[in-house]
Amino acid sequence: MAQRISSINSLSAVCEATGADVTEVAKAVGLDSRIGAKFLQASVGFGGSCFQKDILNLVYICECLNLPEVAAYWQQNIFEFDYLVLNFTSIAKMVIKRICCIGAGYVGGPTCSVMALKCPDIIITVVDKSKERIMQWNSEKLPIYEPGLDDVVKTCRGRNLFFSTDIETAIIEADLIFISVNTPAKSFGIGKGRAADLKYVEGAARMIAKVATGDKVVVEKSTVPVRAAESILKILRANNKPGVSYQILSNPEFLAEGTAIDDLINADRVLIGGEDTPEGQAAIEKLCWAANAFLAQRISSINSLSAVCEATGADVTEVAKAVGLDSRIGAKFLQASVGFGGSCFQKDILNLVYICECLNLPEVAAYWQQVIDMNEYQKSRFSGKVIEALFNTVTDKRIALLGFAFKKNTGDTRESPAIHVSKTLLDEGAKLHIYDPKVDHKQIMYDLTHACVTDDPEKVKNSVSIHDDPYSATSGTHAIVLCTEWDEFVSLDYEKIYDGMMKPAYIFDGRKILDHSQLLKIGFHVETIGKRLCRPLVNRIWGSPYQI
Ligand SMILES: NC(=O)C1=CN([C@@H]2O[C@H](COP(=O)(O)OP(=O)(O)OC[C@H]3O[C@@H](n4cnc5c(N)ncnc54)[C@H](O)[C@@H]3O)[C@@H](O)[C@H]2O)C=CC1
Ligand SMILES: O=C(O)[C@H]1O[C@H](OP(=O)(O)OP(=O)(O)OC[C@H]2O[C@@H](n3ccc(=O)[nH]c3=O)[C@H](O)[C@@H]2O)[C@H](O)[C@@H](O)[C@@H]1O
Known part of the structure; x- marks a missing residue:
């Protein structure tokens, strides 16, 4: 809740600088049922005995858990003081044909x-x-x-x-x-x-x-x-x-x-x-951004807590459920994941950050930049988890990537977290076997051979195979990495898949959609977001008193 107040307060500064009206922005953002209308009153800053203390406590815990990125993310809420304009212009009584x-x-x-x-x-x-x-x-x-x-x-x-x-x-x-x-x-x-x-x-x-x-x-x-x-x-x-x-x-x-x-x-x-009404128009133009910024922030917030859950043994799904029951927050858009993608969130927030810098509002810019930084951290954290679990080396290992689109029910791959995960694994020498029900093979190869991803497209082409069905993609692989929450992935025959894989067989569920206890029963090593399913790897310190 404190974050909602800081967010709308940060936008109040932008509104003052650009001539929009923050009340109109808040009204329209609140109409998005995924965000809700409560706790969006811009003010001189939040007070009271709890918000500041609780957030500082969360920051402290994150520092103790060695999660500096998560600590920095929530710290921004303290630094940071600290659009429905239904303007039905009568279109000159024109009849639109x-x-x-x-x-x-x-x-x-x-x-x-x-x-x-x-x-x-x-x-x-x-x-x-x-x-x-x-x-x-x-x-x-x-x-x-x-x-x-x-x-x-x-x-x-x-x-x-x-x-x-x-x-x-x-x-x-x-x-x-x-x-x-x-x-x-x-x-x-x-x-x-x-x-x-x-x-x-x-x-x-x-x-x-x-x-x-x-x-x-x-x-x-x-x-x-x-x-x-x-x-x-x-x-x-x-x-x-x-x-x-x-x-x-x-x-x-x-x-x-x-x-x-x-x-x-x-x-x-x-x-x-x-x-x-120029203020109305400015507010309307600002709206798409404001709504996207709030939505992306919800995901980064729950993703930041997923790191804390993994470190402490809590389950982020339970945390999201409990948080979402508060009617001032609401239950939507609290699904922890490998990170958000898509053509808009990142671009709109980076644009907001840039404008804040141009308007000489560095605190506001830093506040929203954290939403992007947390998303980058989440994608890297997930890829790092895959490599770490596979004995810290994936060189020449065959890894199946299930899902390449940035979310289910689309063939769009713009800013898809799957690209980030693939790049990291390819950089480490892995051989990828990719399957997505709706993304064209050509598009996957285009994304992975793009100059932003590699300076050696030929090597990528030799390291990536694209499949038409999930069973051939997973056959003979060391691990499955699930990046998109397609419904069909839930009902695959995982016993058959397990039988065809190298052992030990790993599965990394970046969307928290699979039946983890069933997979563990089959024999998989399972890792997911925001919940610890495997024993954490213990770093052996030679000569440490704990070994005696
Ligand atoms: N993709 C989404 O879910 C949403 C996108 N938006 C916004 O809507 C706008 C469009 O987004 P998308 O449809 O995703 O983009 P897109 O890239 O899918 O489509 C834009 C199309 O415009 C065409 N185009 C560009 N300049 C042109 C010109 N001068 N004459 C004729 N055609 C031209 C391009 O060839 C392209 O096919 C963006 O500002 C985006 O931020 C807003 C809400 C949702
Ligand atoms: O301006 C835009 O382009 C659009 O951007 C988003 O729509 P979109 O990017 O298509 O998809 P979302 O459903 O918002 O998902 C974005 C990303 O967040 C991820 N996500 C979403 C929700 C969630 O709880 N957790 C989560 O990780 C999705 O998997 C996806 O990668 C907004 O939801 C639209 O309202 C807006 O019009």
């Missing part, structure tokens, strides 16, 4: 498909500069895997839903244009790796300015830093032509991959910010 969405990715594709399903009278064209992506959207095998998406696309495609590379025509014909292009972290220049790269948003705005011929409502759906709408407006208005007018709205998307269709149909909240 045609919509164009620029960007046919994980957001643009599913969002427009559901919109087409729900609004059969509106014609929706999703455009993208990638010919390959559009070709896939028009084929039997869609470019992204999302439960329920195939059926929605089948119902609407060719009726009122179209996918095209003809961006200009779609813009000209549309009354309303969504900008749903990617906003990755900059890969070079000032703010490299952290600041949001808005070149694609700018490119889309310039394209609209160039070809638009009538009145347009432009809706910024990409996650952008505060005041990006202003830049879009500047570009559009500076290139104004007679008979053309623009209204800019912000409508950040909160869908999560793997549950996108349900999130779109049963959204916790829909936020629309308009020009007439």
Whole structure:
């Protein structure tokens, strides 16, 4: 709870510096049922006899347990003093008959498909500069895997839903244009790796300015830093032509991959910010970040406690259950794991950190940086655990990696913890046998031979085999490392798998989804997150009095 207060207080500083209203941010963040509305009141800081003392105690315990990363993470709550603006701008009473969405990715594709399903009278064209992506959207095998998406696309495609590379025509014909292009972290220049790269948003705005011929409502759906709408407006208005007018709205998307269709149909909240209240617009733009920062922080918090549980013999699942029963905290997003992945959490938080630094708010920047640091620590800790258990060497050992996507029910591998784990094991000389039910083989090889992962792609190619089924992936291996929580992994025939493995056979469950007692019964050595199942390795100290 103290962390929630510190988090909203940290954002109050950002709001003061950027002109957003922290109350609106808190209201909208609290509408996310995974976060909840309680204990989000920004204030001069938390007091009372418990919060500070309890956190300091946790920090002290972590230091004693030799968990300095976890101690530093919680210490930040002490250092750190220490957006629902439903602004329904009447869209000039325009009747929207045609919509164009620029960007046919994980957001643009599913969002427009559901919109087409729900609004059969509106014609929706999703455009993208990638010919390959559009070709896939028009084929039997869609470019992204999302439960329920195939059926929605089948119902609407060719009726009122179209996918095209003809961006200009779609813009000209549309009354309303969504900008749903990617906003990755900059890969070079000032703010490299952290600041949001808005070149694609700018490119889309310039394209609209160039070809638009009538009145347009432009809706910024990409996650952008505060005041990006202003830049879009500047570009559009500076290139104004007679008979053309623009209204800019912000409508950040909160869908999560793997549950996108349900999130779109049963959204916790829909936020629309308009020009007439600049604070409102700033708050709306800030929201996607704020919500993502809170969500990622919940995972890093429970992951930090998983390290404490492993060191003390407690079970993090029980801890999460008990903590989540407090209605001010809530039970969702408290699943300890190998670390969070995905295209947004890391980039959005790094961007928040960067902006805080630019706003001269170093304490706030350090506070949120800890969420990323804890995630890196968790991924390294898990990989380290695998190596340590396998007698501190995995050179030439065959290791099966089950799951490569960043979470179940998606084929997306962006920032997947599996990449981090694979890299560590490959660097140590392991031979990897990888299976994921939805990730393309080509994508796995692309991720593992990328310059960020290796400077010797040929060596990686020789050390990685990708399989079409879990039994061939695990056959003859020394260990199984489970990185994604696919349901099918729970019901595999582990007796058969055990029989086909080298002995002793190890299994490392990075998602806490398997039946550990059953696996132990079969004969596996089992390790997981946040619960000690095997006796810790004892460091032998020669000549120590304990050996006498
Ligand atoms: N992936 C997710 O779950 C969520 C993403 N977001 C945000 O939504 C935005 C889009 O994310 P994704 O859909 O994941 O990205 P994505 O990378 O899957 O798709 C973006 C698409 O935009 C296209 N594009 C870029 N510039 C273009 C231009 N000028 N003209 C035509 N096409 C262009 C790219 O070719 C690409 O296919 C980002 O800002 C992201 O932060 C928000 C909520 C959820
Ligand atoms: O801005 C975005 O792009 C989106 O980012 C996240 O959605 P997404 O990244 O698709 O997936 P999440 O369900 O949030 O999971 C992110 C990562 O956290 C991990 N996670 C999640 C929950 C949990 O309890 N523990 C945990 O480790 C997942 O396995 C995954 O690796 C947010 O949940 C969406 O609301 C937001 O719209």
